[in-house]
Amino acid sequence: MMFLVNPGKFNKVADYVFLPVLVSSIILFSIGLIFAFYLSPDDYQQGSTVRIMYVHVPSAWLALLTYAIMTLYSICGLAFRIPFGFIINTAVAPIGAVFTLICIISGSLWGKPMWGTWWVWDARLTSVAILFIIYLIIIFMNLSFENRIVREKVVAIFILVGSVNLPIVKFSVDWWNTLHQPATISKLSKPSIDPSMMTPLIIMTFAFIMIGIAIAILRIKTEIISRKSYLS
Amino acid sequence: MILVKDLSIERSNKKIFENVNLSVGSGKIILLKGKNGSGKTTLLKAILNLIEPSSGAIYWKGKLLKKNLYNFFNHVTYIADKTSSLSKLSVQENINIWKKIFLSNISNSQVDNILKTLKLNTYLNQNVNSLSFGEIKKLEFLRLIIENKKIWILDEPFSNLDDESIHIIGQTFEDHRSKEGSIIFSSHQESEINVSEKVLL
Amino acid sequence: MILVKDLSIERSNKKIFENVNLSVGSGKIILLKGKNGSGKTTLLKAILNLIEPSSGAIYWKGKLLKKNLYNFFNHVTYIADKTSSLSKLSVQENINIWKKIFLSNISNSQVDNILKTLKLNTYLNQNVNSLSFGEIKKLEFLRLIIENKKIWILDEPFSNLDDESIHIIGQTFEDHRSKEGSIIFSSHQESEINVSEKVLL
Amino acid sequence: MIILNKVISFYYREYKLNLSGFQDILTNIIFFFVSIFIFIFSIGPDKETISSIGIGIVWTLLLLSSTLSLRKFYQDDFENGNLLIMHLNGLSFGLIAILKTFSHFIFVQMPFLFSIPIACILLNIANHDLIYLFSSFVIGSFILSCLGSISSSMNLMNKRNFLLGSIIVMIFSVPIIIFSVGIVNLEENFNSLISILFGILLIVFAINPWASGLCIRLSLENN
């Protein structure tokens, strides 16, 4: 598993993996879309707007997952002095931001028919918006600080501090009663979602993951190249 | 007292200078010479521990300067190539502030004297931003007297000054040397000052 | 072309200078000399109509300069004692901005040449605030070439420069003179430039 | 048409200075949203309240942004000598003031203009208010730019009586804002109110090059 922390090994593994990942993401996406639009039923309450879910939920999960990964790598970078951690942080932040944006936009589109407004100030929505802004700040810090060494550390610390927001996003629906849907799948024993909706959801989730990985590989590789001078 | 040993400095992966050696004893005046961009200012800043050298070290009284920084600062006045007087305040206000922050016990008449030799005495209530460039520069030299330290580190002290002022500053240098003080300064101009050593960068 | 006649200037009721006469013809290089605070900068600014004289007048091509101001400005480049490049931008960005605002049709290769003679060509992508003082000063001279005007008004162009750069600027002056341009500049330093007239303030 | 070219290149320079890239515009907008967040957090998420004070929030932020950037208005260019260079480049002081005012309007106020629709979504401002908000906002922010120009050029001179002047100018913005907010709330009077506002705009716009130009000239003389 050294390829997760070592740039050289990562490059090697990435070369093998990239094409399969890309192909499978395309295939999964096509299947997922077919399922989402043709093979899944309308919801008895929500009608066909329920199909937004197949974009909304995977992107929300990935937004959170990406941030969690960044948090882990920040710890690697700061505590264990593994520079690869900083590389991942820089490379992955925009991807997370895009997922968050997709989540917010799809959620708003969903919210208009369901709740009657595009936006409400409930705990989950607000915390997701903050997550988005945190992502943007990370990106801007990466762009605008000149001194690399300081920048990396500052960004990593910022990521760690910002990770307080993650549990708030995740559990806000349980902690406060809000408009937003509570967790469906996390009830491990018995998902409260219909299996006919479950299949496309899972396929779409994997499609999103694969696309995320593919873009991440590209970005991490360019990041590694741009730092060749000191990575040895 | 100050010993610069094999100092090399890089900025953004670009070598500025390599293996500079320099020693500043008491009663010595040292002149840094070199083209524009040869690293005079950089060297002076490195001596003040503001720039991390890529190799080599600086010693102060035999010990690593870095370990002894604030002790060293207690003996140093630095005049940078930019002036530091506050342009929105008057000359008098600037002097007052300097007297306060450097905890100087210089007497008012002493200040008046220096202002008179520097021909600044008529400008006391004028705002610094309405002074001429050379007058602002001369005002800066007051800090040398107010701070009253052993080591003077000066970056291009003579630029923008007329010959008469340069002469006065030169005399101040001699004075300081005779009091066992040491001076290290950079300059592009030839001056009448009798330097102990000339370092080419 | 420029004729300064019996010019006196007061600032805050204090006489700076009185009855200065000066004429700047084409192909002439005029040097202003004087002590710090003698009013060199003030005179240059008065010529640019930035300071109202208390008596006397300035003529441009026989007419009162004041009446003809923007026409006059079309022929003048002024380099003040402070540099004007934007310190947060890179050298290249500064040059681009200058090219735009002075509507200059100077070619890129010409700029490259000058940068090379001034030894600034390696700093193109460096931010101006990380250049050395002299390099910033040299960068400023690029404006002379980019603006490409007849009359150059320069305030202490040689301070903070090394001898080599002064020599290069001196050659540029000679060039300009041979093209019937005129230069008026102030300086404290002696230089090798063959001035047509020296005005003492 | 040389002067037109010069104006264009003036804006090229302003653009370079203000937005060295897309990310600066984005930071402006993000700043706007974060401020809205802060408001919401401190007021509480009650829908009714939020939509009733939404317009106030937008106006406050507008005012904030224009005060925030006042110092940048002339100060930087004055200190590094670029104001002088512009003048010597053939732009009269009055013209510089006009150009700078527009530049402030475009580079500082406009980003807010573009974020208003989104702000309306977040703040539950009714759609039919949007048009009132928009028009009053455009006019009001331009008035603020003009006033900002006058007061910050007064500040260049760094003399006590002028300090007071710049503060007085700031105070002038109070009735204007009150008017503008009124426009949105009193829809029936919209036309008459907006013409009053427009009148104020014309007056301020006419005074601006004259007053700011004079201040710039005097400050250059004294520097």
Add this chain to the structure above:
Amino acid sequence: MIILNKVISFYYREYKLNLSGFQDILTNIIFFFVSIFIFIFSIGPDKETISSIGIGIVWTLLLLSSTLSLRKFYQDDFENGNLLIMHLNGLSFGLIAILKTFSHFIFVQMPFLFSIPIACILLNIANHDLIYLFSSFVIGSFILSCLGSISSSMNLMNKRNFLLGSIIVMIFSVPIIIFSVGIVNLEENFNSLISILFGILLIVFAINPWASGLCIRLSLENN
């Protein structure tokens, strides 16, 4: 006790400087009151709403106007070389950060403290809330000063994107806002909430000299 003398003279200097920048302070306060007027006008004269959101508004405005003055925090002294002089005068970077933070608190935030009572009258905030508001305000504004110090020292290194620092401050102040507004609204929990706020203060205060000091050092190196 040389260091004590130096600290005292540091404040003498700050005092002189801030007085000459008096109009900035006044501008902040004017901004504060103008914004309050804006809110009152946009809400309409309904007393209930006004007093219910009053505290939130005061808090937000406090936050916004302290971001207003961030630029003055280190920038000026950095550019004219006085930050360097202070350091060479024997004040370590961390100490400079601490002193500057207090100076910001005293010269920028304090004037607001004095305007709070007036704001309370305007906003119909009950008298017995005033004491809560005051104590939470003092602690909260000191936290803001610390955050401001960190972000504006970061800004020294990042030459262009001025607003980024403000945004960071504002994001971090979200929890502070929540707690502080909470203090006033939930009087029964006053003690526990204020101790949370105090805890945050301690953390930020401890980080500040370290973080700001580092940033100042690096920026001096690169200048």
